[in-house]
Amino acid sequence: MYTGTKPWDTVLTQRWLFATNSVPKIIQKTGKDLMTRFDYGKYGVMPKRGVLMQSQCINDEVPLRLLYGLLKAKPGLNQFTKTGVTFTDGSTVEDVDAVIYGTGFRSECPFLEDKTLFAELPQNRYLFKQIFPISLEKPTLAIIGQFYIYGPVAPTAELQSRLAVRVISGHQKLPPVEIMKKNIEETRVGMQSQWGFTNANMIFTYFYQIEIASLLGVEPKLFKMFFTDNALAMKCLKGGCVPAQFRLQGPGEKFNLARKIIMEKS
Helix, strand or coil: CECCCECHHHHCCEHHHHHCCCHHHHHHHHHHHHHHHCCCCCCCCCCCCCCCCCCCCCCCHHHHHHHHCCCCCCCCEEEECCCCEEECCCCEECCCCCCCCCCCCCCCCCCCCCHHHHCCCHHHCCEECCCEECCCCCCCCCCCCCCEEECCHHHHHHHHHHHHHHHHCCCCCCCCHHHHHHHHHHHHHHHHHHHCCCCCCEEEHHHHHHHHHHHHCCCCCHHHHHHHCHHHHHHHHHCECCHHHHHCCCCCCCHHHHHHHHHHHC
């Protein structure tokens, strides 16, 4: 929850916050609030790049167990001994019964020849708009949901799927390969600048959804809407950027239903 009243997903997709450049301030404030709630350094879990500058594990139990001494944080694992383990700070633990790896998983499709499609570092995946491999002669393959994102995953993946269906079915064409390569390179440079070389390269939901929606031709024309349907325009501007906003026009348009959803749920 953000400020105890609105879900983070809703806050991070409000158009007016981006229009007024308020999002960086919100993220900065949230980071400071998180740092005051718990002494990360004292309990050995201080992040290297800032609380919101890497992927997060949201868990209410871990801080409490650290406070009560039921759980103790240790640095990286250096090596195993015959009966225990040694950590990177030189400390050891003996008589270890079991080691449980909590390192997550790797996404891969071993039957695909191009291994860069699921490269461990997101900036090394040569996918146009995080979806289309540019190594294929024809766009017959789309990678959906292969991202780390600040905001809701499902609505973002839905937009990806809508674009993929139109491209693969031949109803929409992708830009020339050179333009796609340039876009991929610009995205890679931006990721490395923001996050460094890490597998936790985040994408801001709002900007990415607008990119995909613009390609699809379903991004609502707010300026025109202010004159034709002011109430709807204000909901689109100040409410969460719900999927129904991308059903007001263009392919897959369901205006009446979409307007009803936006007015009631945003």
